[in-house]
Amino acid sequence: MRHTSGSENTPSDGSLSSPAGGPENARISGAENAPEGGGPCPGEAIKALPVGDNALLLECADGEASAALHAELLRRRRAGELPAVREVVPAARTVLLDGVDDPDRLAALVAGWEIPPLDSRPAAVVELPVHYDGADLAEVAKAWGVRPEEVAEIHSAVEYRVAFCGFAPGFGYLTGLPARYAVPRRATPRTAVPAGSVALAGPYTGVYPRSSPGGWQLIGRTDEVLWDPGREPAALLAPGTRVRFLPRRAEAG
Amino acid sequence: MSERTVAVLRAGAPTTVQDLGRFGQAHLGVPRSGALDPFAARLVNRLVGNPEEAAVLETTVDGCALRSTAEVTAAVGGAPCPVRVDGRPAAWGAAVRVPAGAVLEVGAAVRGLRSYVAFAGGVAVDPVLGSRSTDLLSGLGPPPLRDGAVLPLGHPAPGGPGPCYGAPPWPGPPDELVLRIRLGPRTDWFTASALRTLTTSAYRVSPAGNRIGLRTEGPALERAHEGELPSEGMVLGAVQVPPDGLPVVFLADHPTTGGYPVIGVVLEDDLAAAAQAVPGTPVRFLARSPRARMPSARVRAPTSRRP
Numbered sequence: 001m002r003h004t005s006g007s008e009n010t011p012s013d014g015s016l017s018s019p020a021g022g023p024e025n026a027r028i029s030g031a032e033n034a035p036e037g038g039g040p041c042p043g044e045a046i047k048a049l050p051v052g053d054n055a056l057l058l059e060c061a062d063g064e065a066s067a068a069l070h071a072e073l074l075r076r077r078r079a080g081e082l083p084a085v086r087e088v089v090p091a092a093r094t095v096l097l098d099g100v101d102d103p104d105r106l107a108a109l110v111a112g113w114e115i116p117p118l119d120s121r122p123a124a125v126v127e128l129p130v131h132y133d134g135a136d137l138a139e140v141a142k143a144w145g146v147r148p149e150e151v152a153e154i155h156s157a158v159e160y161r162v163a164f165c166g167f168a169p170g171f172g173y174l175t176g177l178p179a180r181y182a183v184p185r186r187a188t189p190r191t192a193v194p195a196g197s198v199a200l201a202g203p204y205t206g207v208y209p210r211s212s213p214g215g216w217q218l219i220g221r222t223d224e225v226l227w228d229p230g231r232e233p234a235a236l237l238a239p240g241t242r243v244r245f246l247p248r249r250a251e252a253g
Numbered sequence: 254m255s256e257r258t259v260a261v262l263r264a265g266a267p268t269t270v271q272d273l274g275r276f277g278q279a280h281l282g283v284p285r286s287g288a289l290d291p292f293a294a295r296l297v298n299r300l301v302g303n304p305e306e307a308a309v310l311e312t313t314v315d316g317c318a319l320r321s322t323a324e325v326t327a328a329v330g331g332a333p334c335p336v337r338v339d340g341r342p343a344a345w346g347a348a349v350r351v352p353a354g355a356v357l358e359v360g361a362a363v364r365g366l367r368s369y370v371a372f373a374g375g376v377a378v379d380p381v382l383g384s385r386s387t388d389l390l391s392g393l394g395p396p397p398l399r400d401g402a403v404l405p406l407g408h409p410a411p412g413g414p415g416p417c418y419g420a421p422p423w424p425g426p427p428d429e430l431v432l433r434i435r436l437g438p439r440t441d442w443f444t445a446s447a448l449r450t451l452t453t454s455a456y457r458v459s460p461a462g463n464r465i466g467l468r469t470e471g472p473a474l475e476r477a478h479e480g481e482l483p484s485e486g487m488v489l490g491a492v493q494v495p496p497d498g499l500p501v502v503f504l505a506d507h508p509t510t511g512g513y514p515v516i517g518v519v520l521e522d523d524l525a526a527a528a529q530a531v532p533g534t535p536v537r538f539l540a541r542s543p544r545a546r547m548p549s550a551r552v553r554a555p556t557s558r559r560p
Contacts, residue, residue, distance in 0.1 A: 239280055
């Protein structure tokens with residue numbers, strides 16, 4: 001099956017959720033990388049919400065728990081332990097299972113699982129060289145209370161994880177930046193953001209796979225091709241993929 | 254064997270290539286796409302002897318005109334419309350022989366919005382990620398038809414079923430669009446009165462709809478709590494309620510994730526009628542009890558199973 005090509009259950013670091021207190025979606029895996037993950041999560045802690053007749057939305061307490069659930073779903077799917085599901089779509093703190101024959105039965109099944117924490121073993125990391133020269137770099141530096149040159153250092157010091165994709169094919173929502181560096185979207189979105197732009201919004205980092213309108217704050221750009229439907233896999237960044245940004249000088253291609 | 258192509262003389266606004274969709278990649282942000290009225294797409298394929306997943310053309314309101322380089326069997330279905338071959342009236346909802354060099358003219362829809370045009374052998378543009386569908390949200394698949402474009406046609410499978418005659422034509426969409434919805438997943442983001450409003454008020458189909466969603470006009474739905482919902486996966490038929498409070502029913506090119514709450518999900522069987530409802534059509538949302546199966550209001554085209 002073509003489905004799992006880009007989304008193998010990449011073992012991820014076990015970064016803990018950020019302390020409570022931030023805005024709701026800043027809780028999502030916004031904390032510093034921790035050496036190990038939390039304990040196993042009982043499936044009963046997962047809320048199963050109805051979505052039409054053939055889908056199920058599994059909601060977790062936070063992004064860390066939904067990432068662990070997503071990894072477990074893919075593991076069980078590969079092991080042939082999951083009833084047929086057409087789409088497995090992780091998001092901020094949910095996993096959508098679409099194209100399911102009997103959602104009620106599947107919900108009951110998941111409730112009986114013990115979800116292990118995200119694997120903390122070292123795994124392959126996608127490295128993206130970045131020129132930190134984005135149009136909003138000064139604004140981001142100001143929000144962070146640092147000099148513009150320090151943005152690259154802070155942003156590239158962290159290992160990221162693709163929490164989910166959306167907006168456009170191959171656009172990943174990357175978590176890993178500490179919660180204190182969350183920035184708002186631009187008040188006025190740009191009508192055209194160049195392909196390869198590295199940008200921030202809320203707790204997320206994203207890289208625009210192609211030129212498109214966009215409201216995120218641009219801090220840099222990469223020459224890597226994020227999305228190519230003729231390539232296998234088409235998406236460089238799939239849910240679960242770990243990512244590092246490597247600062248490049250503007251002149252050094 | 255001569256090359257089998259059709260040249261686009263009049264593209265229509267817009268006409269796209271569609272099959273049954275692009276599946277299994279929603280987690281990468283890839284919409285499902287596919288014919289908005291899959292019953293009609295399957296039926297026209299059956300009429301020309303194609304497997305039901307062959308790619309067809311989906312017109313929007315004003316049809317299209319094409320010239321074939323080779324003799325080809327075609328069928329026009331979905332929204333009823335006048336069909337002409339080299340200026341002579343031809344049958345709608347039936348297999349039609351188009352001689353080499355002849356012009357197949359698909360007229361403006363008389364009822365409904367979207368007509369479907371199948372050619373024996375199918376429209377053979379290169380598939381992208383397993384589908385030939387045009388995806389208007391993310392630009393995957395072939396671009397919408399343009400005047401002067403040339404589309405390759407496939408060869409009918411030898412020993413295939415051959416054209417089918419006498420299939421039941423579809424009379425067009427009802428005067429009122431009744432959409433059965435199953436509540437959830439985010440019904441609790443709305444007030445009880447919003448729920449009553451949704452299921453008892455008269456909505457109308459807005460002219461602002463497209464392949465991404467059917468937009469409605471009517472009373473706004475009141476939220477029980479404000480704030481932003483963290484992005485979550487979206488399904489076909491999801492009734493998403495943006496800040497203006499007016500329900501949007503997601504169709505095939507819908508985004509794979511979204512942050513506006515979904516009050517309910519329309520039954521997949523009712524979405525083909527939604528895709529054929531002209532602006533101004535009254536819409537009624539009918540809440541139904543969880544997963545109680547009801548007979549479909551729409552006549553399904555018989556599906557052909559192939560090994």
